[in-house]
Amino acid sequence: MESVLSGLSEQVAAARAAGHRLVIRGGGTRLFYGDPLPEDDSCAWLDMSTYRGIVDYEPAELVLTARAGTPLAEVEAVLDGAGQMLAFEPPRFGPGDTLGGCMATALAGPRRMAAGPVSDYILGTRLMRADGEVMRFGGEVMKNVAGYDVSRLLVGSMGVLGPLVEVSLKVVPRPRSEITLALALDEAEALRSCTRWRSRPMPVSATAWLPDGSGGRLNVRLSGNESAVHAGAAEIGGELLEPEKADAFWLSLRDQAHGFFRQRPLWRVMLPPGAPPLGSGRELHEWQGCLRWLGGTHDPAALRAKVRELGGWASLYHRDGALAASPAFHPLAPAVMRVQRRLKQQLDPGGLFNPRRLYPEF
Amino acid sequence: MTPATANAVATFPAPDLAGFLASIRGALPAECILACEDQTRAYECDGLPLFRELPPVVVLPEDEPQLIAVLNACRAHHVPIVPRGAGTSLSGGATPHPQGVVIGMAKFNRILGLDPERAIAIVQPGVRNLAISEAAAPHGLYYAPDPSSQIACSIGGNVAENAGGVHCLKYGLTVHNVLGLRIVTIEGEVLELGGEAPDAPGLNLLPFFVGSEGMLGMVTAVTVKLLPRPELARVIMASFASVEQAGEAVTRVIAAGVIPAGLELMDQRAVRLVEPFVHAGYDLDAAAILLCESDGTAEEVAGETSRVAAIMAAAGAIRVQVSASEEERLRFWAGRKNAFAAAGRISPDYYCMDGTIPRRHLARVLGAIADMEKTHGLACSNVFHAGDGNLHPLILFDANEPDEVERARAFGAAVLELCVEVGGTITGEHGVGIEKVDQMCFQFSRAELDAFAAAKRAFDPYGLLNPLKVIPTLARCAEYGRMHVHRGELSFPNIPRF
Numbered sequence: 039m040e041s042v043l044s045g046l047s048e049q050v051a052a053a054r055a056a057g058h059r060l061v062i063r064g065g066g067t068r069l070f071y072g073d074p075l076p077e078d079d080s081c082a083w084l085d086m087s088t089y090r091g092i093v094d095y096e097p098a099e100l101v102l103t104a105r106a107g108t109p110l111a112e113v114e115a116v117l118d119g120a121g122q123m124l125a126f127e128p129p130r131f132g133p134g135d136t137l138g139g140c141m142a143t144a145l146a147g148p149r150r151m152a153a154g155p156v157s158d159y160i161l162g163t164r165l166m167r168a169d170g171e172v173m174r175f176g177g178e179v180m181k182n183v184a185g186y187d188v189s190r191l192l193v194g195s196m197g198v199l200g201p202l203v204e205v206s207l208k209v210v211p212r213p214r215s216e217i218t219l220a221l222a223l224d225e226a227e228a229l230r231s232c233t234r235w236r237s238r239p240m241p242v243s244a245t246a247w248l249p250d251g252s253g254g255r256l257n258v259r260l261s262g263n264e265s266a267v268h269a270g271a272a273e274i275g276g277e278l279l280e281p282e283k284a285d286a287f288w289l290s291l292r293d294q295a296h297g298f299f300r301q302r303p304l305w306r307v308m309l310p311p312g313a314p315p316l317g318s319g320r321e322l323h324e325w326q327g328c329l330r331w332l333g334g335t336h337d338p339a340a341l342r343a344k345v346r347e348l349g350g351w352a353s354l355y356h357r358d359g360a361l362a363a364s365p366a367f368h369p370l371a372p373a374v375m376r377v378q379r380r381l382k383q384q385l386d387p388g389g390l391f392n393p394r395r396l397y398p399e400f
Numbered sequence: 401m402t403p404a405t406a407n408a409v410a411t412f413p414a415p416d417l418a419g420f421l422a423s424i425r426g427a428l429p430a431e432c433i434l435a436c437e438d439q440t441r442a443y444e445c446d447g448l449p450l451f452r453e454l455p456p457v458v459v460l461p462e463d464e465p466q467l468i469a470v471l472n473a474c475r476a477h478h479v480p481i482v483p484r485g486a487g488t489s490l491s492g493g494a495t496p497h498p499q500g501v502v503i504g505m506a507k508f509n510r511i512l513g514l515d516p517e518r519a520i521a522i523v524q525p526g527v528r529n530l531a532i533s534e535a536a537a538p539h540g541l542y543y544a545p546d547p548s549s550q551i552a553c554s555i556g557g558n559v560a561e562n563a564g565g566v567h568c569l570k571y572g573l574t575v576h577n578v579l580g581l582r583i584v585t586i587e588g589e590v591l592e593l594g595g596e597a598p599d600a601p602g603l604n605l606l607p608f609f610v611g612s613e614g615m616l617g618m619v620t621a622v623t624v625k626l627l628p629r630p631e632l633a634r635v636i637m638a639s640f641a642s643v644e645q646a647g648e649a650v651t652r653v654i655a656a657g658v659i660p661a662g663l664e665l666m667d668q669r670a671v672r673l674v675e676p677f678v679h680a681g682y683d684l685d686a687a688a689i690l691l692c693e694s695d696g697t698a699e700e701v702a703g704e705t706s707r708v709a710a711i712m713a714a715a716g717a718i719r720v721q722v723s724a725s726e727e728e729r730l731r732f733w734a735g736r737k738n739a740f741a742a743a744g745r746i747s748p749d750y751y752c753m754d755g756t757i758p759r760r761h762l763a764r765v766l767g768a769i770a771d772m773e774k775t776h777g778l779a780c781s782n783v784f785h786a787g788d789g790n791l792h793p794l795i796l797f798d799a800n801e802p803d804e805v806e807r808a809r810a811f812g813a814a815v816l817e818l819c820v821e822v823g824g825t826i827t828g829e830h831g832v833g834i835e836k837v838d839q840m841c842f843q844f845s846r847a848e849l850d851a852f853a854a855a856k857r858a859f860d861p862y863g864l865l866n867p868l869k870v871i872p873t874l875a876r877c878a879e880y881g882r883m884h885v886h887r888g889e890l891s892f893p894n895i896p897r898f
Contacts, residue, residue: 098651099758099789121657144599155599157607158576173848179756180788181573181828183562183611184836184843185852185870190575190607194599211657237519237541239628239697265699310596311518328598350597368601373589378603380858385851396602 039105042089043203047170050201050390053082054168059393060084062197064107065134068143070356072196072395073366081393086138086201093204094178097122101161101178103206106138113137117209125153125210130293138202144194147292148244148259151325153210157193162206165192165199168390178206191381197392198400199385213243213261218284221276224253225315225323231256231274232326233312240270246291247323248298257287291324298322301333302358305341309350316344331355338364365398375399413478415499417456420477424459427469432507434458443502446487446494447549450751450805451834455482455496462507464620468588470503471618475586480867483614485525485557488549490752491833493561493613493869500867503618505556511535512621519626520579520596525556525619529563532624541626544571547829548737556619562611564829566662566736567693569787571627573829575610580623583609583616586860596623608855613831614866616859630695633661634705635732638717639686643667646688647762649715650786653692653708660708662693663787664736667766670781670794674735674742682735683719690717690786691732739783739794747779747796751808755819756790756828768818769793776811778804790828791819817842832870840870841877849877 053060059081063069075081090107097120104113110130117123127147128140141163144156153159162176165188175188192202223231228247235242241262248255257279260270271278279287290296307316307330315321322331332341338354338361345352351368354361370378375397382389382400394400424433434440435457445452461467474481480500487494496502508524511532515521516539521532529550532543546565547553553563558574559581571577580594594606609616640646646665653660666674666689671682682689690712694704705722712720723729735742743750757765766782773780779796793815797808816826816839826832826839840849852871856863872880 096758096760098655099760100654101758144604150598154572154576157604158572167847167851171847173845173851175848175851177756177823177825178758179790179824179828180569181564181756181785181790182825183829183831184825184827184840185832185848186616186855187562187575187608187611188851188855191604191855193607194604199603211659214657233518237517237539237626237628239630263696263700263703265703266697269697269699308597308599311520312515313597325598349595351599351601353601370602371592373585374591374593374602374605376589377585377591377605377858380861381603381855384854384858 039089039091043172046084046086046089046201047166047172049084050166050168051170054388054390058082059389060391062086062142062201062392064136064139065109065132067131067134068139068145071143071145071366073398074363075395076393084201087134087136089203092116099178100180100209101206102209103162103178103204104137105204106136106202108137109133110135110137110140118212121212122209123212124207125159126150126156127153127292128156137205141193141202141205142195142197148246148288148324151245151328152241152243157190159208160189160193160205161208163189163192164203166201166203168200168386168388172203176206180208196395198382198396200391215264215267216243216259216261217267217271218257218259218279218287219271219274219276220279221256221258221274222252222254223247223256225249225321228254228256228323229312229315229327235274236311236326238273240273241266242270242326244288245324245326247327249319249321259284259288298331298333302356303335303354303361304356305332305336305352306355307332307345307350307352309345309348313348313350335360342368367397370397415479416477417479417499420473420479420501421457423473423476424470428459428461428466432460432462432466434460443484443487443496443504446484446489446492448490448492448495448833448835450809451492451495453496453498455502456499458502458504460504460507464584464590467503467584467618467620470501471584471586472588474501474864475588475862478864480864482866483560483618485554485560486528486552488553488557489561489833490754490830491827491835493831493833493866495834497868505554505618508556508620516541519628520623521626522621522623523555524621525559526554529553529555529558536626537629540629542629543624544577544627545574548740555622555624559610559619559622560612560614561829561831564785564790566664566785569663569785570659570661575607577625578606578610578622579625581606581609581619582621583619585617586862586864591617594623611831613833613870615856615870616865630661631697632701633693633695633729634701635662635723635729636692636694636705636708636712637682637721637723637732638690638692638712639683639719640688640690640716641686641718643688643766644763645716646690647759647786649690649712649717650759652711652715654787656707656711658704658708660692660787661695662691663785664691665689665784665786666736666739667782669779670739670783671735673746673781674739677742677745678731678734678738680731680735686718691736736783739781743781743794743796748798748800749796751795751797751812753793753795753812753815754790754827754830755816755824756788757819757822757824759786759789761822765791765818765822769815772811772814776807776814778807778811780811785828788828789824813839834869837870837872837876838880840872841880846874846877
């Protein structure tokens with residue numbers, strides 16, 4: 039694997055010398071996400087999928103270290119074998135999914151609201167800079183405040199600060215018990231319930247609300263010790279789903295394979311807890327109402343203004359014809375954009391990596 | 401005592417303190433500007449009194465517009481800034497700059513909002529850590545991170561240091577419990593980082609800012625997540641005849657899928673240090689004691705404590721005791737929580753280290769520290785956040801004895817280098833501050849240190865925010881390298897580290 043890494047270093051250094059720019063690619067399953075790639079031929083691919091393999095995994099340390107090109111499926115299979123998992127339930131889009139792509143996009147699944155963001159679980163990274171040298175930040179320990187936390191900055195960076203080469207993650211034990219309850223609730227009732235549960239000592243690990251003919255249905259998953267799960271179930275009520283059906287449902291949300299996700303364009307809207315219904319009529323809620331998937335054509339500026347007023351942000355997740363050239367991510371406040379652009383310029387001075395993937399200004 | 405000072409002051413244009421004072425006089429009430437020695441003396445050091453520097457000026461802004469006026473004046477007059485919360489840093493993070501201003505945030509002391517249903521609080525940075533939990537308590541909620549200094553330390557300081565505590569294996573560090581920050585940059589601009597909604601767009605600045613030790617901006621508001629207070633907590637106290645067995649017990653507990661609320665180890669020296677003062681009932685003959693806390697509903701706690709007690713016994717514990725009452729639980733914890741205070745009672749001075757190691761190397765590291773006691777001629781007792789590998793050796797010394805300060809510092813530096821050698825880090829939760837700037841040369845390559853400096857320039861192009869801290873200069877690492885074997889030589893990209 040060392041020769042693979044030195045080959046990548048050479049490719050990066052050569053691209054810089056030749057004035058080319060590089061688009062970082064793992065399995066290519068997340069290329070739809072973010073701003074479109076430049077259409078000219080000034081970019082070459084940097085294929086990280088060949089730099090793969092788990093470097094270290096000690097279940098009792100709750101830490102796994104793997105190369106960026108390691109298939110996500112391989113990582114999760116190894117964890118499962120030891121009764122552990124990735125806490126943030128990342129989506130799988132295909133066999134090509136890599137750990138590096140998972141970290142660079144920071145997309146998380148149904149468990150996100152209970153578990154916290156992907157960046158909560160990163161302990162260390164190796165990052166390649168434009169001359170091919172590999173830098174290491176953080177490490178393989180839970181507590182580490184030596185230097186700035188560059189690793190967390192890289193989570194969700196869409197590769198604009200350079201290619202992740204290796205990551206160390208905190209992993210968690212699988213819950214001992216898990217059940218799913220279904221409740222018939224309309225949108226406003228579902229949102230109120232989800233908000234109320236935040237301050238209750240109940241192990242709610244996922245929620246999903248979908249409209250149906252009679253108003254709507256809220257599915258609630260509880261995960262944890264048997265006694266806590268049963269106490270929570272008694273408080274929440276509703277109908278218990280069969281385990282196979284429940285698992286299939288949550289997987290269809292995790293992997294965005296549920297029919298709802300076929301809509302184009304598809305917006306991904308993040309809102310504070312307790313935010314009211316958006317009133318679009320075609321929404322799917324996850325994360326206790328904090329993630330709302332919105333189908334249909336919306337004027338980007340109008341939708342974003344409305345969402346911002348509620349304290350959230352909206353990204354154009356899947357685009358289609360009319361919005362093909364529209365920026366994917368919610369615009370930043372000018373002062374925040376200024377600092378972000380300077381960070382990009384400081385850490386990738388030649389603008390070598392992933393031009394435009396995060397914002398057209400990058 | 402401030403070796404950082406000499407080579408770094410020269411890199412800044414000369415500060416114009418007189419011009420600075422003249423320009424802020426109209427912006428702040430007179431009582432918020434302290435410039436005479438009898439007023440500024442109190443700010444000469446923080447919780448690490450090994451480092452002292454009398455600040456020429458201390459300002460105590462009362463609100464955000466005053467803070468912006470101070471920052472604008474600092475920029476105009478090239479005055480370095482040291483932000484200060486409650487001054488409890490254990491790494492000299494708030495050690496003043498000899499030609500700069502200390503900005504004390506103590507007057508930002510209001511809780512701006514607390515929403516019990518949504519379990520969110522918005523607080524000013526000068527609010528004490530414990531005050532957040534006190535305000536949330538009537539609603540059955542609390543703020544989880546609980547550094548030992550929580551009665552005094554401020555949330556702004558917690559953000560600057562990414563403070564931890566004894567419960568962070570289960571509930572996380574500051575970074576895991578802060579949802580949003582409002583900061584003012586050196587350019588006087590207000591930035592909102594993160595927020596109540598998940599996944600803020602753009603580069604992930606919120607967790608990058610947490611733990612940046614006052615070098616990127618000044619915090620004016622913190623949005624924190626509150627948690628429902630567990631119904632019950634119990635602690636298991638287990639004694640072991642060897643450190644290895646205690647370490648193995650920790651491994652087995654975690655391998656069994658249990659994430660305890662707290663998991664602490666004390667070595668024999670630490671046990672013997674604290675027991676005479678707290679009478680916790682610790683086993684003085686044990687080589688190590690483990691404290692393992694379980695929290696949740698009564699049923700959860702009952703199930704988890706019986707599982708953990710069985711694992712401890714199987715791992716060779718010579719005594720296992722579960723707290724039978726809240727009073728007993730607090731007594732079991734009293735020794736651990738008062739380890740530093742007890743050190744202060746039996747030794748004129750003590751120096752608390754803060755390395756983190758992969759847990760599997762615990763026995764080896766404690767063995768090496770015992771050898772170092774002989775080399776440096778000083779005693780050391782160890783308390784260990786066993787769940788997350790954060791080791792706090794307490795080096796006992798007497799600052800009035802010739803060369804004991806130097807020996808304590810050399811001992812501490814050797815411990816930190818050992819932590820890096822076994823795959824750990826020089827600081828788990830106290831921060832680098834001014835104390836561990838040299839050891840940064842040991843843990844990081846030049847390229848990595850340059851990346852830190854580059855990131856700082858993005859926020860602070862003028863180099864005015866807490867200069868001299870965290871990032872060593874090239875010259876300083878070169879000097880340090882002459883005295884030590886330099887890991888920099890090992891850090892070429894293609895060579896495995898260990």
